[in-house]
Amino acid sequence: NDSWVLMVTAQTPTNIAVIKYWGKRDENLILPINDSISVTLDPAHLCTTTTVAVSPAFTQDRMWLNGKEISLSGGRYQNCLREIRSRANDVEDKKKGIKITKKGWEKLHLHIASYNNFPTAAGLASSAAGFACLVFSLAKLMNAKEDNGQLSAIARQGSGSACRSLYGGFVKWIMGKEENGSDSIAAQLVDEKHWDELVILIAVVSSRQKETSSTSGMRETVETSPLIQHRASEVVPKRIIQMEEAIRNRDFPTFTRLTCSDSNQFHAVCLDTSPPIFYMNDTSHRIISCVEKWNRSEGTPQVAYTFDAGPNAVLIARNRKAATLLLQRLLFYFPPESGADLNSYVVGDKSILK
C-alpha cells in the first residue's frame, strides 16, 4: 500500500552572532577559522517552520521554500540529507500500520516544505534557521538518535551559522581541530532564561537580498585581506574568553563593548577585502552613531549593536526600559517619511510597541 505519508514539523529560530564567524578553513565541510558566539532569538519571531514528509508515493526528493520549489542538487543539501539518512533508524507507526526499517530509508524519498517568517538572505541569517530546522526535523522523522551537538555538526554542513541554532540562549560554535570536522560543533553556554532582561530589536533597514553571499564574501576575504589572519588568530580567541565571562556574569558594559567591536571588525575585514565588500549602508552607519552617542551620554551602555552580512541592525537593549527608549529614538531619528529606507521593525518583545 503506497498511500501513506509520515510527517514531522519543527520550528527553529534564527541566531545572531555577537562574536562573528567569517572565513572557512575547509569550504566543503564548512570548518571555520575561528570560534564564534551567538544568541538565539525568541522562536515566536524570526524563525523557520519546516515540514518533512516521507511516502512510498514520492519519486524523488523535493523541497519548497516559502511556497516555491527549489533545487536540492547543491552540495550543502546533499551533504545534510546524506548525513541524516546514514543515521536513520527503524520507525514504526502502529496506528497507521507503517513500518520503515533502517535499510528501508535508502529507497524512500522526501518532500520538504519550509517557511521563513522574515526576509530570506537579507543578512538576517535565514539559512541558519533553515538548515538547523531541516536537520532537526529530518532527525526526528528518521528517528536518528544523535544529540543536538552531533546534529549541529550536520547542520553546519548546510550553513555554518546553522549549527548554533540547535540550542537556545547563548551558544558557542567551537571551531574544532579535526580535519573531518567531527569536533566542529555547537555547545550551549547558558540557556534562554539566564539573561532574560535583554530585549533584541531588529531594525530592518532593507529587506532586499544581499549582493555578496556570505560564501563568496568569506572566500574573497580569506584570499585577499591582510587583516583577517590577525583577527582570527589574535583578536577573536581573546574576545571569546572575555565574552563567555561577560555572558556568565551578565556584564552588559563588557558585553556591549565586545559585541560592537566585533561587528565593526567583521565589517572592517570586509572593507579590507579586494574588491571591498560593503554590507552596511548609510542608514546602518547612522544607527551606529546614534547608539554610540546615546551610550556615551548615559555613562553606561544601554544598547549593543551588531550587523551581519547585510544592512539591518540587530540592537540588544539591556532591559525593557532601554528597549522602549531605543525604539522611541529610532522612530524619532528615522521616521517612516524621513527618506531613510528604514521600513519596519521586527521586535524581540512586541509588547513594548503597545
Ligand code: PMV
Ligand atoms: O553561515 P553563513 O554562511 O550564513 O555565514 C554567516 C556569517 C555571519 O552571519 C556574518 C556571521 C555569523 O557568525 O553568523
